[in-house]
Amino acid sequence: MNHIQNILIIGYDTRNIVCSANKSGYNVYSIDAFCDFDLKESAVSTKKIPSNYVEDIKSISCKKVVEWISEFEIDFDAIVLDSGFEYINQEQLPSKVLNNSQEIMNEVTDKYRFARKLESMDIPHPITYSANDIKNINDYPIIVKPKRAGGGMFNRKAESFDELESVIDELLETYPLWTLDDLIIQKFEKGIPVSVSMVSTGDNAYAIAINEQLIGEPWLTDTEFAYCGNITPFETLYQDEMYKISKQLMLELGLKGSNGVDFIITEDGPVVLEINPRLQGSLDTVEIATDMNLFDTHVKSFSGILPETTDVKQFAARAVVYSQNDVLINKQILNGLIGQNTVDIPDVGHHIGIDEPLTSVVHKGHSRRDVMEKLRISVEKIHCLTDGKGKEKNKTIPNLNTKLKS
Numbered sequence: 001m002n003h004i005q006n007i008l009i010i011g012y013d014t015r016n017i018v019c020s021a022n023k024s025g026y027n028v029y030s031i032d033a034f035c036d037f038d039l040k041e042s043a044v045s046t047k048k049i050p051s052n053y054v055e056d057i058k059s060i061s062c063k064k065v066v067e068w069i070s071e072f073e074i075d076f077d078a079i080v081l082d083s084g085f086e087y088i089n090q091e092q093l094p095s096k097v098l099n100n101s102q103e104i105m106n107e108v109t110d111k112y113r114f115a116r117k118l119e120s121m122d123i124p125h126p127i128t129y130s131a132n133d134i135k136n137i138n139d140y141p142i143i144v145k146p147k148r149a150g151g152g153m154f155n156r157k158a159e160s161f162d163e164l165e166s167v168i169d170e171l172l173e174t175y176p177l178w179t180l181d182d183l184i185i186q187k188f189e190k191g192i193p194v195s196v197s198m199v200s201t202g203d204n205a206y207a208i209a210i211n212e213q214l215i216g217e218p219w220l221t222d223t224e225f226a227y228c229g230n231i232t233p234f235e236t237l238y239q240d241e242m243y244k245i246s247k248q249l250m251l252e253l254g255l256k257g258s259n260g261v262d263f264i265i266t267e268d269g270p271v272v273l274e275i276n277p278r279l280q281g282s283l284d285t286v287e288i289a290t291d292m293n294l295f296d297t298h299v300k301s302f303s304g305i306l307p308e309t310t311d312v313k314q315f316a317a318r319a320v321v322y323s324q325n326d327v328l329i330n331k332q333i334l335n336g337l338i339g340q341n342t343v344d345i346p347d348v349g350h351h352i353g354i355d356e357p358l359t360s361v362v363h364k365g366h367s368r369r370d371v372m373e374k375l376r377i378s379v380e381k382i383h384c385l386t387d388g389k390g391k392e393k394n395k396t397i398p399n400l401n402t403k404l405k406s
Contacts, residue, residue: 011082
């Protein structure tokens with residue numbers, strides 16, 4: 001691969017990728033929906049997606065994206081697509097794209113198709129149904145999910161057939177663009193949610209770390225299955241088995257670059273939930289724990305280069321802090337956030353609704369308990385900082401492109 005220096009990151013929320021690329025010495029540019037304070041500190045230039053497009057990111061035409069790219073007046077060496085833009089027509093973009101192909105993206109991110117693939121490979125996974133097959137479901141509890149959307153904000157648990165019907169009706173009423181074909185139903189698996197960070201060339205793959213996922217943590221959010229961050233590393237006797245399964249999936253599916261495999265560790269062992277075929281939300285903690293730059297590792301994998309070894313040097317944790325109030329960011333709040341080991345820092349003038357992601361806190365330490373204690377202290381200070389800064393009100397409906405990624 002020719003020398004790469006000028007990189008454009010396009011996604012709904014690109015902060016972690018932009019910061020990683022900047023640390024590795026790339027000239028990085030960004031198109032995203034937020035243009036967070038710390039993103040702008042790391043990017044050469046940014047473009048904020050106009051608000052009239054934000055409600056339905058996936059409907060943005062490739063022609064419009066190309067128009068935005070041309071406004072930078074830069075011949076980019078490469079483009080990296082992040083959440084919300086994985087399905088764009090890569091062939092129409094003006095520069096080389098360092099992502100999995102559209103075909104692979106479509107196969108992997110369709111949870112129903114992916115479940116059928118896992119079944120054919122004899123890999124443990126939750127029993128998965130189409131939402132059109134609810135009368136065939138007899139084993140409860142179950143969980144209803146969007147077939148493609150991630151982040152957990154739209155997941156709903158049901159304990160009976162009546163609850164299942166109610167949940168589906170509620171989702172389709174709340175999100176009128178959805179149909180039954182946009183939903184899947186899975187057996188609810190109880191256990192510890194984790195992910196494996198992988199990097200792959202298409203012909204070979206390397207496991208970097210296992211991360212504990214923080215899901216629906218009541219000290220961070222009121223939403224039961226919302227993604228709330230992660231802790232790296234997660235120590236488990238199933239490490240070798242999970243690495244083996246993850247590598248098998250990378251090679252079978254032909255995945256390239258940075259990819260994440262989500263598992264839940266049940267009483268019977270690890271069960272595969274899904275694959276995130278792009279750079280993931282665990283990027284911050286993996287980099288801190290291993291002292292590895294994941295963006296540079298991602299870029300090099302497209303030239304067939306994988307890491308030789310990875311050593312976990314310390315624990316690292318990220319907590320996504322959901323707002324307890326309706327908040328409008330002013331200079332006082334911005335300055336207060338900057339002093340709390342924060343990333344994803346909203347800039348002055350940004351509005352955050354109740355139980356929407358406000359910011360993230362990142363800490364490192366010598367143990368899981370150490371980093372968790374540090375997180376809790378910082379989160380409490382952030383809640384105090386934003387308490388009463390806006391009038392409390394009924395919760396808003398989660399945006400289909402909520403600012404988070406697992």
